Amino acid sequence: MHKNIILQKWKFWMFFIICFQFCCLAQEISELPNGVKGFWTQGSLNNDFLNDWKAQWIWLPESVKNDVMLARRNFTLSKKPESSKFLITASSKYELYINGTYICQGPARSAPHHQSFDIFDVSSLLIKGENCIAVRVHYQRGTTSYHLNGRAGLLVQLDIEDETKTKSIVSDENWKVHPDLSWDSNSKPISRFQLVVNDNINLNQKITGFELINFDDSKWSQGLPLLRNSGWPSPKKDEKAKSLTTPWTSLIPRDIPYLNETDITPIKLIEAKQVPIEDIEKASILLSGGIQKEVDKSYEKYLKGKAPLSIQLSETDKVWFLLFDFGKVISGMPKLEIKGVKNTEVSILSAPFIVGDVFTHHIVASNFKDELVLSGKKDTWQAMYFKPARYMAVVIKGSPVEIYDLSIHQLEYPFELKGHISTPEAPWIEALWEASVKTINTCTTDAFTDNYRERRQYAQTGYYAAKGNYFTYGDFALQRRYLIQVAQEQEAGGLMPAYAPLTGDDYMVILDSNCLWVRSLHDYLLYSGDFDTVKELLPSAKKLMSLLHSYTNGLGVLDSPPYAYWLDHALNDRRGANLCLNGHYQGALKDFSKILEWLEDEHAQLYRNRALLLKESVRTQFWDANKELFVDAVIDGEQSKMFSEHANAMALAEGIATQKQAKVISKFLLAKDKHNFIKRENGVTMVTPAMSYFLHKGLADYSNEEAALNMLNTRFGHMLEPHANGTLWEEWWRNGTGRIGKFQERTRSDAQTESAFPPALFAKYVLGVEVTKPGMSEVVIKRRKVNLFNIDGEIPSPHGILTVSWDIGNESSLNLNIPEGMLIKIDLDSFNLEDKKGIFINGEKINNSNFLELRKGSHKISF
Template sequence: MTQPESPFGPWTGEWISAAQAVADGLHRIGFRRDFTLADPPGAVPLRISADSRYVLWVNGQEIGRGPVRGQPYRWTYDDYDIGAALVEGLNTIAVLVTFYGHDNAIWQRARVSSGLGSSACLIVDLPYAWAALASGPAWTARPMTAWSTLPGAGMLASLPVEIVDQRELDVDWLLPAGDTTEFLSAVPAQALHPGGSRRSRPPAYPYGALRPRGIARLDGDLVSPASATLVRPGEQPSRPPIDSVQAALSGVAALAERSTTESAHRSSPDDPLLWQFDFGRVLSGFVEFAFDAPAGTVFDLAYLERPHDPAQDARYVPRAGARIIARGGPGRFHALETNGVRVAAVLITPPMSADVRIEELRVREHVYPFAPGASFASSDSELERLWHAGVRTVQVNSSDAFTDCPTREQRAWVGDGVVHLGVHLVANRDWRLVERYLDMCDSPRADGMLPMSVAGDIESDSRYTIPDWSLHWLHGLWTYARASHKLDVVRTHLPTAERMLTWFEQYADVDGVLADVPEWGLVDWASVFTSGRSAILTALWVRGLREFAELCDAVGNMGSARWARDLVARTEIGFECFWDPNRAVYVDHIVDGIQMPAVSQAANAAAIVADLVSAERRTALARRITDESHLVSRGWNAASPDRTLAEKVQDRAAGVQRIDWDVRRWIVRAEPFFSSVVHDAVAHAGCADLLPRLLRRWLRFLVDGYDTFGECWDWGTPAHGWSSTPTSDLVTHVLGVSPVGLETDVYRIAPAAAGIEWMRATVPTRAGLLSIELVGGQLTVDSPLPVRIQTWRGEVLALPAGGHRIDLAVESNSGEPVHERA
């Protein structure tokens, strides 16, 4: 998308903070700027940033929230037009800035101990004509002590939990008439490091020059619950928020719930109310509600991804929620933190016997908008349902980053995002979040490897990584480059790609096979092996080397392309060590020179997509690893007929990978994430006609109201972005629409002869929408770019941009496919 010319020049606003002392850890600061207008103008551009997050209001009207997550050393700003919110007379710009203080799943701290970057700070800028309103000493600020939080509790419990005591909050502080007696002149937030010169305007460490956000504003519908139920759990002991709700839910499991539309009920300290608001599906956004309650009434919220089950393993229940303490009388709560939720459970405990009312509990979704135009429809309603479910799953995991799940972590995992990327390319005309993913993940460690998750606690702590996640990021770069032909993006990321591939090279033995690769070889949660000489990691590395070489060719980096291809040539011969001729499959790994018997879809699919499988073997291998009579589902983190979940968890903690299946009979099925590679392999082997059957396995997730795909076949979150491969597979493999490559600006059209009565789609390309319809064997295409159409008889037609009709199954008397201009 073309960006409009900016009305801004160098920054005139400066970073500011509060003059008053602030608490260690999480704190919030309110900033104000009052000014008078005789004649409000039609447009007033404003740009703004803060650390960690801000909410911007003008005259009490919310304008926006931000900034987007990222590494502090390449921080971003947002821009708005506030003109429509201005009035004649007194006006107020108000900003609430949250500083998280400690690393969490969605934010990482700057490595500074004082000055700029060590506490909440804000910068606001306007064009020259309005420069007097830019952040500086004319702004006022005060710490907002009404808020606090809970400390994080590990990787699965590190989202901010909002606690607000509204008795300490002046709700009118956003308005021109608000009480400003505790607001003092803001002070500059200065870079205090040696050489920093106490600089308070960009560029300044740690935030650098400040870059535009580069992605669309997040938005969504205001959604009401599908049902509401009420139960009285009896007197509850004092507990932290979330824990209090979970305990109350467990205690009332045997009590009958009552559906009700009444919002007001009598309650007391020994007779609290427990509401459950079920939205019927997973949402992602800000919870809000209205209430009327005595001062000191506690509203504890727990955001659940599924109806409460006391038997569920507590380790995988989202630790997400809030606590609101009423100031007395009517009130409202608008969450500052975004969360994923299907069921909002609310425990209401007043300090005395009183009528308590709660109403209008809703979720304002806050997700990345999908630009309209892309579509998929079919005579097979199940396939159509799968396409839409994949889009929905990715959208609730597309915010300011590609995230794993909205309910539990919201982390920006580097490997997961390759699936989100594929869905955006076929279902969203706006590809800016794809570029944001590639850019934000390009944040390598000192040794060249990418963190397994970025812009949060994991990257900040410099933890171990998942080596294969870096290879999936490279695959995403290659996929996007082919679709966009943006060579500037390629040039930006190639140095990181080369360093990462070189990291793997140190573990390549004399045959080019990767052996004893350290850190966490996840692959996905299936029971696969990467120890010793690893077929899976070697094949993914080779795929990465081939893709890297193609990218190098496109930008003229012939030396690096030759280096990569030389490594591939050596490994092509060495990889044969994994072939088991008796079973006609590749084994997962070799230990001490001995082929281990475990076989997985992952190892064989990776070998196919890496072009390490000969043409003679390829088709038979693809069919063998997708034959249900050979497959078994096993996971290191899932119970099996022979091992309980507790035993599996104990094994993991002890570093034990226990085989609990007939290892010589079964092939271990990939979980939903790596199934994307399996499906790529199936299509690459010329067996795309198998994919409709394989994709129907995802229908198991679409039950009980859910319209999203779950994390794994037998466990996990119900809305996991990495599971969304059916959407891209239906377009790229079943309908066969994909860019040919970087060497030519042409699309390949190769529909699978899958026996589906009809399918049609509109698919984004860099030049506009491509429409395709397949009815029986009759193909109609209207493309903004030239196309190469492959018929079911094996012929290839090179055709110009425009409309075309082709019979894929029939050839004319001349021996050529039947073709006409549409």
């Protein structure tokens, strides 16, 4: 017995030693409010400590049908603990309280077959005597895990040292549970792209104070431990529930930081008037900028904290419409403290932007509308799920109300901005850099999502988003997680889904997404140097590349593949062998061969050879000598009659075009003809914002740096006009579509991380920085052909910040500050000097050579 006690205490304290070591080395700790610490890891902590689960998954009794469960457990401690280990996860969202204090929400997005759980030290909130854990959980109906049905559940375990033993409080039948009767389980989805829903709340039924220690839960039910609910034979009734049960067949410690949660208040009230009820039903409010005088006076007092915002009784057949501006797009849950006559109906409408003078909360297939019924008392409410909102409207039907607090509870990934660029002679470069930063931040909570309406972690999104991220935030956790989660959904044949985790039975396949997953793996290794993760994912990558190869013809070209490909829905000839798709495949072949080379894998040459064959085949088979452009596709040996910027951009970006071909293509692409962002005057289909990365890269790679960057400014510049949000859009317009050639009067997303690639272009073609070896251990710097005389930049790396400063004049210089662990190779040929003997390094002449190698420290190259 004595040995068992010693072993238990040893394992308990070793957990904290391990967490402390990982936190110090990899910043794997988040400081949450009230002294709570949140642990996370980019690697694998010792499973002997993290997976020592005693808890059982629990939910409401089978006879109770509700999507929201309130759960609580009181327990007694003989003394206040110095430390604790608290583990929690749920399907699908939890809100955690300890002794009445809100901690956070979670877990991070995951599929149940690799269920993410959170880890805390909550000892700062525990007390001697009686304590209480309380959790509110919402289940997103419809979630699936491969072929297993989704399931509602909560899993909690608290381990603390209590005198001579480890005391564990676990979720089991000793917990008290109750449905949240205020919640309508028929609440409407926010979007067709996801399972999260709007709130439909009757505050008359709200159970208040359930998170407090002294709350009376004597009439609540016992928690129902969950046994396996699929497969034959069924489990026996006397079996004991475990922490692993279908569909939660694996538990994975959180691998990204915890989100920052902050209450944000609006910057101004921009509309306050009564409108016809039918206008609300049509979701279309014509704005006049008018604020009713009494409301204006009341709002002034509200802002000063002297009184609530008072709204009088509305007229018959009208409702009050109050529209607030938060100044920027915020991902967060609308929040109200309000008092009105019992059964007063209040709606909260959210929108990220306003087009023209019309407010709508419908953004394509999204509906950001929460509906409340007031209790007659002072009610507090916070939406279950976040909305992307710059503008939030409060619609009040009938009786007068008093608003005591109105805000948005923001969820924000804890990005740390590290990268920077300064180009005084071209301020638009700085503006696009900042817009990329803002776009990534706007669309990111617990994943790089395509935009704020779909919220899906698409495989191609990770590629483009990371292009901006690596040079601005320098975050690796999100990218690592995306690569892993897509691979976790890989089919046996090698195919990967377009997004992960899956949220239903829609196993969407996009072949270019598959190619871009491989390319993302290459970039992740290049910038992070995380060989361990890449080695773990290598079998998945090999399986995928083998599958793609099986779709090629004798010329090594992907030809009539059995799955769809995206190309951002743009008009493109998708019959037979498509050049743009093969451009993605060409890039995947090159990048994968490089991964294998870095891993010293003998098969690297095989993929290099496949890339060379594909390159030669596309160069010859897809080139229209009369048009002097590459065609969209080749169908049964016949060239398509369709031409696009997509195809020709890929031919440049992937180095397929010869110098002669590139010269005429570049001239054609750079011609300043008329266009409507769908087609050019000559009939060629234009790239969409995401695909334009390859257009600008390709032009710059063939010595058109200045022109390529100017085109970038011309095409994206209107997104940064004063009336917009300063983010980069999903399409060229917010109220139409630039993809299919048919204009549609509907809104699109004005923040899409697939458009946030400019920092990667600026780093290479303005600063002259190109990373050449994993972990940014080697970086080549070239002087670029841009007409700028003063360029300053800071580039994050695993080793620290690389500082680059160009001063071009009669006495030119390049100033560098290099972190330890990085080798800088200066390409002296790019300086275009007749005599390299005129180059000095830190005041000393250098030998006539092609490259100058520099390591840690500050260096000045004069020329």
